[in-house]
Amino acid sequence: MEFNRVVGTRRSIRFFKSWRPVEREKLQVMFEAANRASRSMNADYFRAIVVNRDDLDAETRDALRNPTTTADLDLAPTYIFWYIDMNYVEGAQDRLKALVDQNALSAAHGWSRAYVDDFLWPQVLEPISKDMSAVLFMGAVETGIAICNALNAAVDQGLGTCMHAFTANETMKSLLGVPDTWFPVWLQLVGYPAEEPEAGGQRPRNPISTLFFEGHTSRPFEEDPEVTERLKREGMLQTPGPFPYRAQEVKMLSRMYGLPE
Ligand SMILES: Cc1cc2nc3c(=O)[nH]c(=O)nc-3n(C[C@H](O)[C@H](O)[C@H](O)COP(=O)(O)O)c2cc1C
Incomplete structure (x- = not known):
């Protein structure tokens, strides 16, 4: 599909063909699209875990429900749990210097390895990494940008998708092996639309x-x-x-x- 049509066709799908699984290759395309998203410091802000609905028992699935996420959980065959990795600043110095080395960032705009080491890291980035509200704010923005790519890649492949709030409880955390440094943000439901696209x-x-x-x-x-x-x-x-x-x-x-x- 052409880009403009993908953007225009995307909308939140809440009725899925509950019986039709999503091909793994389509998920890969969504994840590559998310991974291509622009991100400051070239950092990996997000993490995501894909889960088959039918691999969760009824009790676990019920525990995810909340006032805005209900029957959707029964209809969508694929769940993608999105998180912010709160440690994303780590390694920013090396990543930025790698961008300098490949001339993605150049002296024309004031960049150099020394600029990263002597100014940017100590004066800007390290302080950010210690400011929890800044870490959350940036993490939410950058994760959202990545999710947007995943949404559009789903639509481009004929899938339906919708973002949802989810109840991030301890059972789910331990079931999925979620580290303490991951902050839960949104649940993306994916499947084939039962309603018209x-x-x-x-x-x-x-x-x-x-x-x-x-x-x-x-x-x-x-x-x-x-x-x-x-x-x-x-x-x-x-x-x-x-x-x-x-x-x-x-x-x-x-x-x-x-x-x-
Ligand atoms: C981050 C995010 C969270 C959302 N959470 C929910 C939700 O919990 N339940 C729901 O039914 N829809 C949810 N939505 C879908 C919105 O309700 C929907 O995007 C909005 O009504 C606009 O419709 P559209 O997506 O079809 O353009 C969410 C959308 C976003 C982007």
Whole structure:
């Protein structure tokens, strides 16, 4: 799929073909996409553990439920638990110097091995590594960027996916062998959509002019109608929901799975 269509087609899928497993190779593509995500210090901010739903017993699965993560856990065959590795700053000096060595970072922008060793590490990065709110803040941003790539790679391969809050309890932690330095963030559910991939139409979004500004907050970034039309043709902007038959779609899927209507 073309990039614009992937972005436009992605939406949160909550009805999965519960019987159809996700091919391992598709997971690999998602993980490579996540691993290509931009990241400051070229650090490995995230860790993720993929689990087959059917490898978890009913009690363990039930313990993951919370007010916003419910029947989804029964329908999605594949769970990806995302974490921040709170030790991600470790090795930043060496990683940055490796970037200097390959001229990804160059003297043109003030970089050198000495700049990393004598200034950046002691003055900026090491202090960050000791500031827990900075570690969490950066870890959440960078993990989110990686997750975004994984979401889009899933959609590109015809999969459905949705992010979820999950209850990170001690049983789960020990079952998955999660180290103490990993901070739980989100659960990504993956599978083949049982609903149409459009899931009833694109979700409501405010116009970009309410979110983006040019030079000053008093000047909204106004869209060019020709670009908007092109994005419609290329699939980034799609028919907004709800499709006229969406309520019926949800009703029939709920009935099929014995869920409340
Ligand atoms: C980080 C994150 C956490 C989310 N957590 C939940 C959740 O716990 N339960 C849920 O049903 N949807 C969850 N969602 C999905 C959002 O509700 C959904 O993205 C939003 O309604 C917009 O719809 P769209 O993803 O189809 O564009 C989450 C999404 C993100 C990005």
